[in-house]
Amino acid sequence: MMRVLLQDVRFAFRQMLQKPGFALLVMLTMALGIGANAAIFSVLDTVLLRPLPYEKPEQLIKVWTRFTGIGSPNDQNWISAPEFQDLQQLNHSFSDLAAMEADSINLGVKGSPQRVLGAAVSPNLFGMLGAKAAIGRTFLPEEAQPGREKEVLLSYGLWRRVFGANPNVVGSTVDIDGTPMTVVGIMPADFSYPSETEIWAPLAFAPADLSENSRGNHGLEVLGRLRNGVSLAQAQADMDRAGRTIIEQHASYPYTKFNFGIILHPLLEETVGDVKPSLLVLMAAVVLVLLIACVNIANLLLTRATERQREMETRIALGASGRRVARQLLTESVLLALAGGALGLALTPLALKGLVAIAAKSLPRTVHASIDMRALALALGAAVLTGILFGLAPALQAARKRNFDALRTGRNTEGKHPKRMRNALVVCETAISLLLLVGAGLLLRSFAEVLKVDPGFKADGVLTMRVSLPGAVYGKPEQVRGFYNSLVDRVQRLPGVQAAGAVSALPLGDPGGSGTVTIDTQSVPLDQQTPEADTRTATPDYFKAMGVGLVAGRMFETRDADGAPRVAVVDESLAQTFWPGQDAVGKRLHFGGIQSKSPWMTVVGVVRHVRNRTLEARSRVEVYVPEAQVPFNGMTLAVKTSGDPMSLAPTIQREVASIDPDLPVYRVRTMTEVMGESVQRRKLALILLEVFAGLALALAGVGIYGVTSYGVAQRQVEIGVRMALGADRGKVLRMMIAGGMTTIAIGLAIGVALAPVVTRMMGGLLFEVHPADPLAIAGGAAVLVAMAFLAILIPARRATKVSPMKALRYE
Numbered sequence: 001m002m003r004v005l006l007q008d009v010r011f012a013f014r015q016m017l018q019k020p021g022f023a024l025l026v027m028l029t030m031a032l033g034i035g036a037n038a039a040i041f042s043v044l045d046t047v048l049l050r051p052l053p054y055e056k057p058e059q060l061i062k063v064w065t066r067f068t069g070i071g072s073p074n075d076q077n078w079i080s081a082p083e084f085q086d087l088q089q090l091n092h093s094f095s096d097l098a099a100m101e102a103d104s105i106n107l108g109v110k111g112s113p114q115r116v117l118g119a120a121v122s123p124n125l126f127g128m129l130g131a132k133a134a135i136g137r138t139f140l141p142e143e144a145q146p147g148r149e150k151e152v153l154l155s156y157g158l159w160r161r162v163f164g165a166n167p168n169v170v171g172s173t174v175d176i177d178g179t180p181m182t183v184v185g186i187m188p189a190d191f192s193y194p195s196e197t198e199i200w201a202p203l204a205f206a207p208a209d210l211s212e213n214s215r216g217n218h219g220l221e222v223l224g225r226l227r228n229g230v231s232l233a234q235a236q237a238d239m240d241r242a243g244r245t246i247i248e249q250h251a252s253y254p255y256t257k258f259n260f261g262i263i264l265h266p267l268l269e270e271t272v273g274d275v276k277p278s279l280l281v282l283m284a285a286v287v288l289v290l291l292i293a294c295v296n297i298a299n300l301l302l303t304r305a306t307e308r309q310r311e312m313e314t315r316i317a318l319g320a321s322g323r324r325v326a327r328q329l330l331t332e333s334v335l336l337a338l339a340g341g342a343l344g345l346a347l348t349p350l351a352l353k354g355l356v357a358i359a360a361k362s363l364p365r366t367v368h369a370s371i372d373m374r375a376l377a378l379a380l381g382a383a384v385l386t387g388i389l390f391g392l393a394p395a396l397q398a399a400r401k402r403n404f405d406a407l408r409t410g411r412n413t414e415g416k417h418p419k420r421m422r423n424a425l426v427v428c429e430t431a432i433s434l435l436l437l438v439g440a441g442l443l444l445r446s447f448a449e450v451l452k453v454d455p456g457f458k459a460d461g462v463l464t465m466r467v468s469l470p471g472a473v474y475g476k477p478e479q480v481r482g483f484y485n486s487l488v489d490r491v492q493r494l495p496g497v498q499a500a501g502a503v504s505a506l507p508l509g510d511p512g513g514s515g516t517v518t519i520d521t522q523s524v525p526l527d528q529q530t531p532e533a534d535t536r537t538a539t540p541d542y543f544k545a546m547g548v549g550l551v552a553g554r555m556f557e558t559r560d561a562d563g564a565p566r567v568a569v570v571d572e573s574l575a576q577t578f579w580p581g582q583d584a585v586g587k588r589l590h591f592g593g594i595q596s597k598s599p600w601m602t603v604v605g606v607v608r609h610v611r612n613r614t615l616e617a618r619s620r621v622e623v624y625v626p627e628a629q630v631p632f633n634g635m636t637l638a639v640k641t642s643g644d645p646m647s648l649a650p651t652i653q654r655e656v657a658s659i660d661p662d663l664p665v666y667r668v669r670t671m672t673e674v675m676g677e678s679v680q681r682r683k684l685a686l687i688l689l690e691v692f693a694g695l696a697l698a699l700a701g702v703g704i705y706g707v708t709s710y711g712v713a714q715r716q717v718e719i720g721v722r723m724a725l726g727a728d729r730g731k732v733l734r735m736m737i738a739g740g741m742t743t744i745a746i747g748l749a750i751g752v753a754l755a756p757v758v759t760r761m762m763g764g765l766l767f768e769v770h771p772a773d774p775l776a777i778a779g780g781a782a783v784l785v786a787m788a789f790l791a792i793l794i795p796a797r798r799a800t801k802v803s804p805m806k807a808l809r810y811e
Contacts, residue, residue, distance in 0.1 A: 023336060026300055029702075030340025031347055032695060033293030034382060038344065039351035040286045041378055044279050052268055053190055055130025056225075060267035061235065063087065063097070063222040067258045067532075076263065078218040081209040083246065087222070087262075090242040093235035094224035098122035099203055101220055102194045106470050106664055108175025109162055115468065115666035116158060117196050118176070120149075120203040128225050129193060136170040136185030139202045149202040152181045156189040158198040176201070178472030178662075194221065195271075215253045216516070216592070223267065236264050254593060277764040278685045284761070285439065285692040288432050290382065292696050294389075295429040296703040297340075299422050301333055334384060341380055358684060422707050423743050430747025430784065431754065433693075433700040437780030438755045440693035442762060442769055443686040445776055449768040450679055456571075456610035457507060458547030461498075462671035463645035464506055467656060467663055468634035480631040481562065483659060487637070488539055490655045496642050501542030502627065502635040507612045508678040509667070510636065512536060517623055518596065519578045520588040530593050533574065534612055534622045537632040543569075543607060545638040546671075551575075553585035553605035560604075560626040567626065568601040571609045574621035589623070601625065615678060616767055636667070645670045685765055697787055705791040708740050709798075729800040736796035737789070744788040748781055755780075 051057045064076045065083065079087075084099045091097065098121065105118040123139035132138065134156060143151055152174065154163070163169045173180045181201065208214065226235055239262040247255040467487070474480050484502050491500040505512030513535045540556040542548075551572050560567050568589065575584035584606050590598040612619040627635070641648055646668075653665045669677075676683075756772035763771055 022300065023339075025702075026297055026336045027340040027343050029293045029296050029300075029699065030337055031343035032699070033290035034341050034344025035347035035351050036286045036692070036695070037290050037382065038348040038378065039355050040283055041374075042348075042352055043355055044283050045374065047279060048272055048276060052271065054193075057268065058266070059226040059228075060129075061094070061224045061226060061232065062265045062267055062270045063224050063239070064263045064265065065218065066261040066263050076265075079220045079222050080215050080218050081205050081220065082212065082215050083218075084220055084222055085205075085210055086246050086249075087239075087242060090245055091224075091238060093227060093230050093238040095227045096124055096128045097222060097224045098125040098128050099220045099222050100125065100194060101203060102197065104468065104666070105199060106175075106177050106468060106662075107162070107199065108178070108662055113662050113664040114162065115466075115664040116198040118199040118201065119194050119197045120201045122203050125193075125223070128223065129191075131187065131191050131193075133185035134188045135167060136183070138185055139200075143202045144204050146204045146206045149204040150179075150181055151184045151202060152176060153185045153187055153200040154183055155187055155192060155198040159186045178470035212250070212252065215250065224264075232264060232266065239264060275681065277762075278681065281439070281762055281765060282685065282688050282692070285436055285689055288436055289692050289696050289699070292429045292432050292699045292703070295425045295432075296699055296706070297337070298389075299425050299703055299707055302422055302425075330388065334388060337384060338380070341382070341384075345380075355688075358687065426704060426707050426743050427747040427750065429700045429703050430744055430788070431751035433696045434748060434751030434780050434784055435755060435758050436689070436693040436696045437783055438751075438777050439759060439762060440686075440689045441776035441779045442759060442766055442771065442773060443682075443689055445769045445773060446765065446767040447679070447682060447686050450615050450682065453611065453615045455507065455615060455675070456548060456608045457671075459671035459675050461641050461643075461645055462546060463639045463641060463648055463652070463668075464509070464636055464671055464674065465649065465652065465665050465668040466506075466510075466634065466636045467665055469663070471633060473662075474633060477562070477631045480633055481628055484539060484627060484631075484635055486659055487656065488541070490659075491637065491639055491652055492541070494648065494651060494655075496648060497639055498642055499541050499545040499640040500637065501539045501545045502637050503539075503542045503546075504537040504627075504632040504635055505612070506636040506638070506674065507546075507610050508615070509669075509674045512612055514620065515591060516593055517589050517591055518594050519574075520590075520600070521578045531574075531577075532620055534620050535591070536612075536622070536624050537627050537630050537635070538569075538624050539627045539635075542638055545640040547640070548610060549608045551606040551608060552583065553603070555605055555607075556624075556626040556628075558628075561628045564629070566599050566601040566629055567604045569605040569607055569624040570603050571607055571622040573609045573618070574623065575603075575606045577621060615675070638671070682765070682767075697783065700784070701787045701791045704740070704744070704788050705795065708736075708792045709795040733796055733800050737792055740792035740796070741785075741789065744785065744792075748784065752777060752781065 052060070054060060063079065065079050067077050079099070081099075084097070088097055100119050100121040102117065102119040104115050107114045107116050121139075123141050123144050126132070126138040133153065136153075138153060139151060143149060154169070159165060159169060169183050170185060171183065173182055175181075176199065187200070209217075224235075226232070243260060243262045247260060469480055469483060474483065488500050488502055491497060504510075514532060515535055516530050517533045517535075518530050538556065540558065540560075543550070543555050552575075553569075556567070556569065570584060570589075578584075579587055584603050587603045588600045589603065590596060590600045592598045607624070609618065610622065611617070612622065637652070639645070639648065639652065649668050653668075656663055656665050755777050759771040769776070
């Protein structure tokens with residue numbers, strides 16, 4: 001048996017060498033499908049399926065609060081220090097709870113100050129995750145006491161990049177936001193929790209942090225580890241009970257009005273975020289590409305089997321059994337598929353590298369993507385299965401062949417069944433290609449709709465960069481005001497600067513602040529006068545620099561200084577909601593609830609609503625306060641320029657250094673880049689689906705061309721006879737095109753019918769576009785028809801050049 005198999009393999013190799021073009025076409029077709037699938041599966045596996053790199057990661061749960069009663073847009077809000085303390089005392093489901101507060105910090109490096117991502121964390125976080133320091137140690141419990149939190153841990157990457165991997169850094173002192181801190185350890189290279197953190201410090205709660213007045217200061221992320229044997233549903237029930245207890249024990253805080261609750265989400269789900277729908281759509285798309293590749297291979301094998309009809313009949317006539325011939329054909333098809341699969345695997349690292357390069361900023365964990373044994377097994381399994389399935393039809397056809405038509409006529413002929421099968425395969429790849437083209441069209445339409453959204457500002461020609469003042473150096477409000485007044489004044493004097501201002505949080509670039517505000521109004525019921533608003537601190541010319549239009553009243557002015565009456569600028573959404581039909585200028589509001597003692601602020605201006613969070617959805621109502629009255633240590637500079645914005649970046653950075661050489665300038669970007677980054681994930685899905693749709697279109701074109709060319713070859717005598725009897729070339733051309741386009745029309749009809757059903761799975765990726773959008777379907781069909789017409793036209797024109805005499809002599 002083994003001898004016969006080796007004989008079949010050697011014969012298959014000889015066949016491949018005799019027809020290298022055919023073998024190469026099959027291998028390349030298979031390689032494209034297998035390579036794309038293996039690359040996408042590797043990313044899907046890394047992002048969605050692979051366990052997190054922590055001890056028993058399935059037990060790790062993120063804990064959130066819910067405040068849907070005050071207009072909070074989702075059920076994921078941070079936790080305050082008093083609430084964290086409540087959870088530690090009330091929970092029965094978690095073996096451990098840890099809190100953390102992430103923020104970027106200034107790292108004082110002589111001659112090169114840097115801004116890096118840091119996090120203050122509970123000392124037990126590292127033990128909860130099963131993480132140990134690579135050098136030194138992690139934090140001790142007593143280091144979380146107020147006044148004792150003077151130690152830091154460095155990430156492995158920061159240690160190598162900034163400190164040259166010097167082991168003596170452990171035990172030394174580094175400057176963190178102007179405060180000397182002692183390095184006690186270096187974390188391993190694969191540890192980065194919270195994500196991308198480079199410096200960790202102990203999280204310490206002062207008595208004021210745990211007071212009742214701090215219940216509204218929601219700034220902590222909380223991570224818990226479930227006890228052994230406790231399910232997520234049981235833990236959620238336990239947290240529901242704890243939430244009710246918190247409401248009862250702290251009746252002075254409006255938990256009931258806020259519809260307070262506690263929500264649990266698995267850490268893996270949190271890490272993945274909202275990318276799962278995009279990845280699943282892309283995986284479905286690349287599987288469809290593989291199907292089209294398989295259909296093309298099936299057509300090629302059927303065509304090849306017909307071309308070898310005389311050979312097979314001769315072998316059977318000489319005594320070979322039908323089973324023996326069928327086994328030989330199956331061996332050849334499986335060998336071709338395996339060769340194509342191997343080539344696909346060779347292409348996979350390149351495809352994966354390119355995919356990671358464009359997806360690293362949009363998808364979590366992609367930088368760790370690699371091809372594992374499951375991807376290899378999937379690719380090779382798909383190759384073998386393809387070889388068997390699509391080599392089976394020609395093999396069975398040869399095994400049943402007993403009429404020896406080719407031997408009698410001297411040329412290869414085919415029956416109705418192979419022809420119908422090839423046409424059916426063309427119908428299939430046409431329908432599948434249309435589905436991919438429609439999907440790509442829907443994403444393209446959605447992306448175009450997103451870009452049409454008015455963000456409320458003008459991004460052209462605006463340069464942005466952020467500066468954060470360390471509290472240890474700039475501890476007094478007048479110091480903060482003095483720095484930003486001086487910086488903005490210097491920048492405004494630079495050549496090419498039309499306007500310059502600063503804001504505490506940049507639209508689409510920073511999360512910004514939010515909190516409850518109380519509106520002094522009779523327009524709405526009392527229990528609705530305390531909405532949750534986005535809040536920002538801004539200098540007077542910020543609105544001018546960003547092109548935020550004034551609707552009523554005035555912008556901030558120099559007279560709105562410290563000690564002057566408190567003022568605010570609100571957006572048109574707040575004005576229309578709480579003072580409908582009235583002039584909002586002159587109305588009052590203050591931060592906090594009704595019982596808050598925060599000073600009243602008079603509205604001096606109304607500006608257009610700015611989409612601070614995403615372009616896809618309106619933000620909450622917005623309140624701006626002047627930086628002179630409410631100084632903020634971390635501000636983003638916005639500079640409107642008359643030329644290339646980035647050309648001014650070095651000059652502005654030198655101005656910052658001239659005021660304080662120890663301050664790093666970071667997030668240096670144009671506002672156009674900020675907007676681009678805000679839609680990067682949507683753009684990634686669009687690019688990849690467009691690539692897959694283009695690949696499907698190319699494969700379908702090759703398949704249609706191949707089938708049409710073979711049909712022309714098979715009908716060569718018929719065409720010669722027609723032309724000998726007087727048929728003109730135009731009529732023959734129309735006949736060939738009509739026959740090919742009829743098959744395409746059937747595939748289009750099936751694709752159009754399936755498109756609305758299949759594209760529903762893309763609903764979460766679409767914006768202002770219906771899954772059954774007629775423009776996307778019509779556009780996809782038009783592109784496919786044009787490609788199919790061209791693929792049919794070329795061999796059809798060749799058919800019109802057939803010499804009738806030659807065709808008849810051949811007959």
